[in-house]
């Protein structure tokens with residue numbers, strides 16, 4: 155079973171993403187701050203990270219950069235999820251190394267599709 | 279009296295009282311002097327005429343000389359008075375001019391400051407709208423997320439009634455999201471930062487992508503969306519996301535303000551230095567006098583129709599900003615009760 159780490163500080167958003175991914179058969183790890191998320195990524199080396207932008211302690215862009223700079227973690231695909239939809243924000247995310255940027259509110263099916271896609275799983 | 283009245287008016291308008299008053303006062307004094315001298319001279323001439331008849335010639339010669347001298351000096355006086363007046367007036371005009379220039383430059387400075395403040399206010403408003411839109415999206419993500427989970431029965435079975443309610447919640451939630459996105463676009467367009475990303479793309483593809491968004495609404499009213507494209511146009515260099523957004527807005531209006539069972543026609547035309555794209559409907563049309571308002575944000579001429587099919591009155595203002603952002607032009611031709619044609623241009627650019 156593949157592990158997915160969700161780093162998200164809004165409780166309900168975390169719950170929604172968690173529910174939908176568990177439904178699709180993934181094992182879920184959660185973190186609610188930037189630093190906690192980064193530590194979790196380093197120690198558990200998940201198969202994929204879902205990362206919010208606005209987070210306490212350390213923002214999503216920084217967490218993304220750190221994960222992508224670590225030799226042990228840089229292979230982990232990162233999907234960023236945020237209410238921010240300005241082109242600058244999206245560009246910052248991709249510059250930080252994000253594999254995909256999805257704006258909130260997001261379509262649940264689309265999220266699952268992206269996750270599968272980045273895990274290299276077959277899709278019909 | 280009338281000049282006085284005018285004078286007062288001028289004073290109010292320009293605040294130049296001291297100069298004006300001075301000039302008028304002088305003129306009066308001069309008139310007065312002239313009249314007095316005229317009386318005196320006439321008197322002397324009269325006296326001389328009397329003397330001329332009763333005295334000898336030599337004395338008359340002396341007297342005539344004196345009179346001529348007197349008259350000459352009087353003329354000299356008048357002349358110098360007038361020169362003085364001209365010099366004075368000239369001087370006053372120069373001062374007036376200087377004063378005016380000073381005032382103009384001061385007012386220009388003031389206006390520049392006001393303009394700066396206005397732009398700052400506009401920026402603050404745009405920032406506010408943008409931040410607000412983002413703040414609104416956070417709770418909306420929760421609402422829409424749980425609605426999806428519930429309606430997919432991932433939290434248990436549902437009865438017919440509950441399914442219907444959830445559907446309505448989903449639709450309204452999505453309408454709200456659409457509104458927030460439009461507000462965001464509006465704030466961006468006001469801040470002049472609608473990102474334009476141009477690339478080579480098939481215009482017909484852009485059109486069919488736009489119609490997909492409207493098909494559901496059109497099918498409900500049994501309205502056919504027809505495309506008449508100019509064969510000479512294939513791929514063009516432009517921001518296709520933005521063009522799609524423009525088309526979706528125009529098409530949704532066309533369908534919204536048309537009767538059931540009608541046609542909406544999208545046509546393209548190659549016109550030398552630009553491409554013309556038109557959306558034509560045979561709906562309710564727009565009064566000639568109202569045409570100038572429709573591109574203003576939040577302007578709705580038929581609020582009941584807009585409310586029935588959803589609308590905020592900012593669609594066209596966004597369309598206008600979008601078109602102008604890439605250097606195009608938008609125009610509208612409409613007749614009440616007959617229908618409307620909205621057209622916009624896409625300038626041809628070399629890749």
Ligand SMILES: Nc1ncnc2c1ncn2[C@@H]1O[C@H](COP(=O)(O)OP(=O)(O)O)[C@@H](O)[C@H]1O
Pocket residue numbers: 527531532535559561562563564572577578579580581584588589590591592593594595617618
């Ligand atoms: N094709 C059309 N036919 C008739 N009226 C129109 C059409 N398009 C726009 N209008 C008028 O212009 C107004 C502003 O349009 P828009 O900015 O798109 O707002 P909305 O569609 O949200 O009401 C509409 O409310 C309507 O009164």
Ligand SMILES: [Mg+2]
Pocket residue numbers: 527530531589591593594
């Ligand atoms: Mg509209």
